[in-house]
Amino acid sequence: MLIKCPECQEIMREVKTSSNYGIPIVIEQCEKCGGLWFDDDELYRTKLGMAHEIESKLNVEKLRKISDFKEKNLFCPKDNTKLEVLEDKYFPMAAIIEFCPKCNGFWFNRGEFIEFQNSRRKKIIEREEEKIKKIEAQELDKELNKKVMGIMRLYHDLGEEKRKAKEKKNIETIFYIIWMLLRMLLIKK
Numbered sequence: 001m002l003i004k005c006p007e008c009q010e011i012m013r014e015v016k017t018s019s020n021y022g023i024p025i026v027i028e029q030c031e032k033c034g035g036l037w038f039d040d041d042e043l044y045r046t047k048l049g050m051a052h053e054i055e056s057k058l059n060v061e062k063l064r065k066i067s068d069f070k071e072k073n074l075f076c077p078k079d080n081t082k083l084e085v086l087e088d089k090y091f092p093m094a095a096i097i098e099f100c101p102k103c104n105g106f107w108f109n110r111g112e113f114i115e116f117q118n119s120r121r122k123k124i125i126e127r128e129e130e131k132i133k134k135i136e137a138q139e140l141d142k143e144l145n146k147k148v149m150g151i152m153r154l155y156h157d158l159g160e161e162k163r164k165a166k167e168k169k170n171i172e173t174i175f176y177i178i179w180m181l182l183r184m185l186l187i188k189k
């Protein structure tokens with residue numbers, strides 16, 4: 001299906017790209033302004049790092065400049081619904097990303113998709129680092145636990161030894177008394 005750029009009303013061209021698992025994805029690109037249109041989940045499925053490749057296909061010299069973008073109302077190229085500015089803390093703040101509330105399509109100005117993918121990659125790296133930190137903390141806990149248990153065991157063993165020593169002394173004392181009594185008896189005879 002051919003769709004028109006919401007910005008310049010030019011018919012957009014199809015750009016073949018792929019998902020992280022190599023599944024083909026076709027997105028629309030406007031050759032005049034460099035804007036990109038993504039249907040529904042295509043945005044999140046597009047392989048990270050593809051943004052550079054997609055935007056490098058543009059003929060930069062032929063591109064027109066987009067002026068007063070913020071004041072302009074844009075409409076969905078599929079169902080003509082008014083596009084809304086996406087407010088999401090996970091999206092890069094510098095980029096103004098618009099989406100269609102009806103079909104969930106996304107509109108990116110030239111360069112914004114690169115920003116979007118860069119910020120996603122950063123998020124993924126942060127998440128991985130967090131995971132590693134968590135694992136390391138758990139390892140540290142285990143190590144500490146082992147040390148504490150070792151010390152506890154040592155204290156326990158020491159206590160045991162002391163008790164044994166005391167018992168030994170008590171037995172020795174009893175034997176000594178018995179021996180003394182026997183000795184006294186023997187001496188009397």
Ligand SMILES: [Zn+2]
Binds near residue numbers: 005030034035
């Ligand atoms: Zn355009």
Ligand SMILES: [Zn+2]
Binds near residue numbers: 078102105
């Ligand atoms: Zn729509």
